[in-house]
Amino acid sequence: MKHSKSEKQIAGEKATDYIKDGMVVGLGTGSTVYYTIKRLGTLVKKGLKIEAVSTSSATTKLAKSLGIPLVSANDVSRIDVTIDGADEIDPRFYAIKGGGGALLYEKIVATISRKVICVVDSTKLTNQIGRFPLPVEVVPFAYKHVLKKLAKNGLEATLRLNEDKKPYLTDEKNMILDLRLGRIESPTELADWLNGIPGIVEHGLFIDLINEVMVGEKNLCKILKR
Ligand code: 5RP
Numbered sequence: 143m144k145h146s147k148s149e150k151q152i153a154g155e156k157a158t159d160y161i162k163d164g165m166v167v168g169l170g171t172g173s174t175v176y177y178t179i180k181r182l183g184t185l186v187k188k189g190l191k192i193e194a195v196s197t198s199s200a201t202t203k204l205a206k207s208l209g210i211p212l213v214s215a216n217d218v219s220r221i222d223v224t225i226d227g228a229d230e231i232d233p234r235f236y237a238i239k240g241g242g243g244a245l246l247y248e249k250i251v252a253t254i255s256r257k258v259i260c261v262v263d264s265t266k267l268t269n270q271i272g273r274f275p276l277p278v279e280v281v282p283f284a285y286k287h288v289l290k291k292l293a294k295n296g297l298e299a300t301l302r303l304n305e306d307k308k309p310y311l312t313d314e315k316n317m318i319l320d321l322r323l324g325r326i327e328s329p330t331e332l333a334d335w336l337n338g339i340p341g342i343v344e345h346g347l348f349i350d351l352i353n354e355v356m357v358g359e360k361n362l363c364k365i366l367k368r
Pocket of ligand 1: 226
């Protein structure tokens with residue numbers, strides 16, 4: 143029996159339509175972009191010539207296993223197109239990312255990309271972001287002080303743990319605090335405030351970074367443009 147594709151697979155695969163010969167491509171992280179990377183691997187085997195910048199050790203491992211040529215962010219002067227997922231995204235394309243812990247490299251790669259395409263299933267669309275806990279990457283040296291500062295300002299955060307109940311560490315060996323906000327009234331104000339706290343390396347609020355959203359909806363792919 144043939145299984146129908148999931149919404150993640152529909153969106154993830156469709157995004158490869160944007161990738162052309164000679165491009166430098168940013169590869170996001172997660173279970174939606176997984177399908178982008180798998181399809182890209184097939185296209186590379188068929189002769190597509192690209193170079194890719196990975197946003198995590200997990201993506202690097204997958205891309206390498208598929209024979210996708212990788213370069214580091216420092217080896218390129220720009221990235222033509224980046225394809226990445228999101229945990230939540232609103233109609234302005236403000237997004238929460240970092241559920242998979244790769245927010246720091248993802249944000250850097252998005253910032254140096256000419257175009258960022260977000261691939262999601264229909265459950266990720268929301269009118270107001272904040273229901274998904276906001277990931278904040280902190281240096282281990284200061285994490286308790288950052289937690290205290292957040293609590294003082296009424297923000298409830300928990301230290302992310304791995305399966306062994308030890309602190310989860312990012313590819314940069316930082317920790318992640320997940321902020322339970324419920325709703326974020328002003329994402330820009332919150333982003334600016336978090337950016338000003340010493341010890342915070344990056345947060346998962348992506349504002350004015352995403353150009354297009356590809357949404358898997360039932361068995362179709364809807365393309366949203368700003
Ligand atoms: C990883 C991310 C992912 O893009 C986000 O968590 C969405 O993942 P998925 O496609 O598996 O739902 O930000 O840091």
